[in-house]
Amino acid sequence: MIAVKNTLTAGMLLAVVAASAQAPAIQFEKYQLPNGLKVILHQDKSAPVVCVSVLYHVGSKNEDTSRTGFAHFFEHLLFEGSKYMKRGDFDKYITNAGGENNANTSQDRTFYYDLLPSNQLDLGLWMESERLMHAEITDAGVETQRQVVKEEKRQRVDNQPYGTLVENIFKRAFQQHPYKWVPIGSMEHLEAAKLEEFVAFYKRYYVPNNAVLSIAGDFDIPSTKKKIEQFFGPIPRGAEVPRPNIQEPPMAGEVRDVIEDNIQLPAVVQAYRGPAQGTDEYYAFNVLSTLLSGGESSRMNKALVDQKEQAVAAGAFPFFLEDAGLFINFAITNMGVKPADVEQTIDSLIADVQTNLISEREFEKIRNQVESNFVRQNASVAGIAESLANYEVYFGDANLINTEIEKYRKVTREDLRNVARKYLVKNNRVVLYYVPKGQAGSAKP
Amino acid sequence: MKHIFYSAALLLATLAGTAQDIDRSKAPKPGPAPVINIADPASFVLPNGLKVFVVTNKKLPQVSATLTIDRDPIFEGEKAGLISMAGSLMRRGTTKMDKSTLDEAVDFLGGDLSTSSSSVSASSLKKSFPKLMELMADVALRPAFDSRELETVRKQTLSGLAQAKDDPNAIADNVSNMLMYGKAHPYGEIETEKSVQKVTVADIKKYHQTYWKPNIAYLILVGDITVEEARSMATRHFGSWAKGVVPAGKYNAVAAPAKTYVAVVDRPSSVQSVISINAPVQLKPGAPDAIPTSVMANVLGGGFSSRLNQNLREKYGFTYGAGGGVSPDKLVGSFSASASVRNEKTDSAVGQFLYEFKRIRNEVASDSEVTALKNYMSGGFARSLENPATVAAFALNVARYQLPKDYYRTYLTKLAAVKSADVKAMAAKYVPANNLIITIVGNAREIAKGLDKYGEVKYFDIEGNPMAAPVVKEVSADVTPEAVLRKALAAYGGEGAIAAIKDASLTGTMNLMGQNFIYVQQHVLPDGYFSAIKMGEMAMMTQKKAGGEYSASMQGAPLPIEGDAKANLDAKAMLYEERYYLSTPGYQFELQGIEAVEGKDAYKMKITSPGGSTSTSFFDVATGLRVKDMREQELGPMGKVVMTTTFKEYKAFNGVQIPVKVNIDAGPLKQDIDITDVKINTGLKKEDLK
Secondary structure, eight states: OOOHHHHHHHHHHHHHHHHHHOOOOOEEEEEEEEOOEEEEEETTSSSSSEEEEEESSSSSGGGTTTTHHHHHHHHHTTTTTTTTTTTHHHHHHHHTTTOOOEEEEOOSSEEEEEEEHHHHHHHHHHHHHHHHHHHHHHHHHHHHHHHHHHHHHHHITTTTTTTHHHHHHHHHSSSSGGGOTTTTHHHHHHHHOHHHHHHHHHHSSGGGGGGEEEEESSHHHHHHHHHHHHHHSSSOOOOOOOOOOOOOOOOOOOOEEEEEEEEOOOOOEEEEEEEEETHHHHHHHHHHHHHSSSSSSHIIIIIIIIIIEEEEEEEEEEOOOOOOOOEEEEEEEETOHHHHHHHHHHHHHHHHHSSOOHHHHEEEHHHHHHHHHHHTTTTHHHHHHHHHHHHHHSSTTTTHHHHHHHHHTTOHHHHHHHHHHHHHGGGGGEEEEEEETTGGGGGGO | HHHHHHHHHHHHHHHHHHHOOOOOTTTOOOOOOOOOOHHHHHEEEEEOEEEEEEEEESSSSSSEEEEEEEOOOOGGGGTTTTHHHHHHHTTTBBOOOOHHHHHHHHHHHTEEEEEEEEEEEEEEGGGGGGHHHHHHHHHHHHHHHOOHHHHHHHHHHHHHHHHHOOOOHHHHHHHHHHHOOTSSSSOOOOOOOOHTTTTHHHHHHHHHHHHHOOOGGGEEEESSSHHHHHHHHHHHHHHHHOOOOOOOOOOOOOOSSSOOOOEEEEOTOHHHHEHHHHHHHEOTTTTTTHHHHHHHHHHHHSTSSSSSHHHHHHHHHHHOOOEEEEEEEEOOEEEEEEEEGGGGGEEEEEEEHHHHHHHHSSSSHHHHHHHHHEEEEHHHHHHHTTTTHHHHHHHHHHHHTOOOOTTTTTHHHHTTTTTHHHHHHHHHHOSSSSSEEEEEOOOOHHHOTTTGSSEEEEEEEESSSSOOOOOOBBTTOOOOOHHHHHHHHHTHHHHHHTTTEEEEEEEEEETTTTTTEEEEEEEEEEEEEEEEEEETTTTEEEEEEETTTTEETTTTTEOOOOOOHHHHHHHHSSSHHHHHHHSSSTTTEEEEEEETTEEEEEEEEEEOOTSEEEEEEEEEEETOEEEEEEEEEOGGGGGGEEEEEEEEEEEEEEEEEEEEEEEEEETTEEEEEEEEEEEEEEEOOOOOOO
């Protein structure tokens, strides 16, 4: 009797706590211009800052197999100038206005943003509309950016310890789908591409019907709508944007390899194929990664780094994309520790999750961490603008910025065990050992 | 139908109308400057003197708290390093929880908790915050100060110091601070291995007991928390914290040098000079001059488009980046400017720094230059306000520095009011003309020439102790290079003892930037040689000569060996290179003077091989032993580096001296070799070399 009562109280308490943790909803307005441009506006007048961002639904998966690297290349090329902006003006205007800008490219989309003092909203709208309407694609610009992208690849991939990791995982985990290459792409392809190919890519993907204009911060909604109409309205709608529809068959079996790199300490990587983002299982995987590597007390950190001292760093990374996902376990070995021993420890951690339900207490800990991270992603207007655009493009529902936490809350302890049993199996994974140059022979994968 | 037509027409009209409204060919003008609302945080004081600020911001259901100890700077003396070690140790356990229990507790709350020497910070969702605050209070008031955890902190501190010793930027910071503020000032003292070794748990406890008092502390709470919640939490967790008298730090006023001088720290392996130009200035935070001075400092040296960077980087290409500025401080402020420049441009670069200082003092900057910088600064200020912690930081500054209450509310107005003439006036006040300390860390012999036109040139070691200029002493006329080489051979044990050596196997450890490897070196005289750096059983790098066969590998991949690299191995095979030099026709030697190596006079000899490659060796004048080699080497992507090998200690085996402690410095790569085992005449054959 008492037990029942206690359970009830605990349940009620949980409900109260959950309610009290509810972040105030992020209000936004969403509409579409006749040319197909989606617009999302979130007003927040608490600081005199505005973020003007445009997300283009084009990433490396839209590329031709013989022209990889195009989507990311555009992220550079489209800072070169426009009909009304000289080369270098993008940065100059932003700096002189006291703002900040940048861009990034994934397998699925390309994102540009300008963070400005609120009285410079018009500048942001003008620059982003120029980027979409009037980009100047010239031989000189293409050549300059080829060099810059090559430097970027040297600095961030080739010259970075373990920098080729993502590339090496994806090309083994996918055989058919364009996820088999990564956004940085092939320098040979970029070198071989002709100017008209770049122009054609711009015309195909940089069209209003493939973009979301997401603005967050301190601005007046009616007058901003009018300005959006003025700056973006005259841009003509483009042709229907082609989307790849390639089904990747299940893996034929475990793939193992040894990669030599300019490193001192070997690393172990396991990448398991998983479902696309947004599925129920995707949320379970995200919670699972927190169990394995969220914080100092997480299972991988505790076992590999603190107790056995087999690794100097370890983590689990959910790498989920629009069409498919990967769940990646990664550890850098300690001096003198064999990669195989580290892998064995990781395997035993996975086996534990597959066999035993995790305790209520630990489950509560990771739910708290997940919730905390969810709330914190909305700390800045730039973060909000990007999340709204991502949710809209990926799931057609910008309001997930408010409701997605429910999907995490629905994940049960059993769900964690189930995804571990279903996906974290030998035949569904790529295992790579990263070893110092010259040592491939001695490291048995 | 009609309805649709009407709408379409309306739409067309709107579009037509809008097309005229904007002119796309020009950047739109900014709107009126936004009104910045910076509300004063709520504040109250607990009976024990703890001052609490609360910035309520309910945008997100999270709260963060920072407890700051506002003590005077502390002079640590022979235990320099104590305070920062105390800060690290606080996060490693409380009297109630060891480190791993504490980690678990923080993660359970989905929170973060961090410490420094004078602060503790925590943040989490609102619902977990009361519990996190409890942990925070334990960390701040009841740290464990466990002795085993202290050893972990000490190890980390020492490895940081070891790295700093070789880092020219860290050397420049240490030495220029010491010269500017003096050794007896908290801003001028230097942490050393010795001082860090002296720190005990008792010292750290005493620091905590003495300075962590509520009456000099601020507790700042930001986020989804009301003043009443804050009051009750602060009272519960910090209310019984006993106040106490905290010693004030009184330090002598710091004066700028009467005349500009140049302080050179000789670093022979440098291929770049770190130039750091400094002077103490009297400017307190929030003083009326502070804002106009920050505009001036940005014109001179803030960011990519500043004058210093445009001049030294864009115009002359001396450096990858140059900058500078003025930092206000309660005790004593500072003016500083710095850049890393190529050796041969050191003199010219100093000249350009001084030129820019003079220009900003004497010429009025253009309005457009000043306006662009003001826009940049006001934009940055506006963006910083997005983070509610900024508002709290403003409140803390107002309290700590006794600023007017509206100081930050009126910041943009004051910034906008700065005129070009003010920039010039501030430069005249805070950019010293004749009272600078120009600290240069670099290769003295290559860079010193010409520096005396800027002021007296003085020399210092890496801890800021004055030392004599590295002079090139004359070698007396009767000393020949051959005699120096023979004297070295005699010092190693003499021809007889050396001739008796048939083979030698040296084993030891090699430490490369904190990582340990096994080092092996074998000689089968006169023409067998092998050396290897191994990680466990895996060879990272090998070099080998067996008779006429040469080979080398890097991480398993063969490396080519040609020309002089072969001669190099030939020389090494003979155990003492001097024997090879003297017996091989075509070597040329030149005695270049006497220089100090680790404080002892040594002959400096340039050695040119028959193939034309050069190296420099140093021989101890007194003992005759070779103490140092320098050779320029191509090091892959790092380009050319001077590789300096220092033979720090010799030990006798079978009547011959073998170097057992060797340090190799190749710019960013530093290696220490410790030979732990030497076996001589074990019957090793050339076939056995591996």
